Amino acid sequence: MPELPEVETTRRGILPHLLGRRIRALNVRESRLRWPIPAEVPSVVQGQWVRSVERRAKYILMGLDQGTLIGHLGMSGSMRILTGNLPVPRKHDHFDLLMEEGVCLRYHDPRRFGALLWTDGPADEHPLLAHLGPEPLTSAFDGDGLYALARQRKTPVKSLIMDNQVVVGVGNIYANEALYAAGIHPLRPARRISKARYASLVDEIKAVLTRSIETGGTTLRDYVNGEGTPGYFALRLNVYGKSGESCPRCREPIRTVRSGQRGTFFCPRCQR
DNA sequence: ACTGGATCCTGACTGC
């Protein structure tokens, strides 16, 4: 389920349960994720204290006394905190990170596109993290920088903002929504967009992600304590998944095309 | 250097 707001919500949800606690065991039931969970990880992490729980892009980074556990939720992954008697694992509950005091972080991922890795060195030097673009909610991501990057690019602007080397954390839903909010056609070649319009696009990306993280907070409690997973954030979607429905702004029917194997939704009248 | 396409995997849904 995860786009960046859900990953951030997950991080905030698991943080208080993991921070300052010691890992009793890592119990792996299915190691075949996006990359196999390396065989040595359980013995390496056992007995270590969790010193930090951070996020970079859509990776969740658990800093240990030695090294960092790197988690990723892929397309269908979720984490929840269990306490007390552990329920029998459901299908696709691939690992449990068992902490002191009966706290358990259980990972569920039907499609197995997620990951759990460990690195000894600085996490940001890990090959998966080393070449990532700026975080979208920091000042390192701005209109001028995006405009400069786009100069040589013929690729559709939607592909550009979903490129993790350009900016991280903009998934398909938010790419569609931010482009709608900025009035930019998703298939417009990246180099054919003015600096002013990129400034607006950056503002809208930040706004939609921020709003989504805020509303995600309301489902947090259920997410980490309750049974099952939440639905989507209580985010008002204008175009994503709204094929054929009328544009909230001009009533024109929302259209959908496929671009880069992803569903692309837009208003042909408002977005140019 | 860029770009589009294939790919990993399971499950939900649609249409016949």
Add this chain to the structure above:
DNA sequence: TGCAGTCAGGATCCAG
């Protein structure tokens, strides 16, 4: 009911 086809929140890899 069953079966085939399509699509889904990600992101890497590879050919051209």
